[in-house]
Amino acid sequence: MTKTEKRLDKAIRVALTHACEQAKETVSEFLWLTHTADLKKLPxxxxxxxxxxxxxxxxxxxxxxxxxxxxxxxxxxxxxxxxAISFLKE
Incomplete structure (x- = not known):
């Protein structure tokens, strides 16, 4: 993984973590989220x-x-x- 890909991966994780925390505060049924991505083929x-x-x-x-x-x-x-966003029961 190149430095650019590492920075991009970190930025995605930070953005999604922030969205996750906001979702937990506003939707009581929400638990967590995860993602998959090929950094060479975004978005x-x-x-x-x-x-x-x-x-x-x-x-x-x-x-x-x-x-x-x-x-x-x-x-x-x-x-x-x-x-690209799916909703599942844990």
Missing amino acids: QSLKIKCFFNTLPINENQKQLIVNLIIDELNTIDITINAK
Whole structure:
């Protein structure tokens, strides 16, 4: 992994950690999130999985979490499609 890829990986982790903490504060069912990505093929390779203690969650909660993630990634100039974010029960 190159230095540039390491910096990018760290920036993604920081942005998603921030989104995760905000989601925990606003959606009681939200537990955590994880991601996978090929740093050479961003943003199309970035996939995010959000885990909840119960499903389904309502559309407003789902949209709130999607917006948090997209907004945080936008701060590091990564734009993803909402379809790259999945919602799962732990």
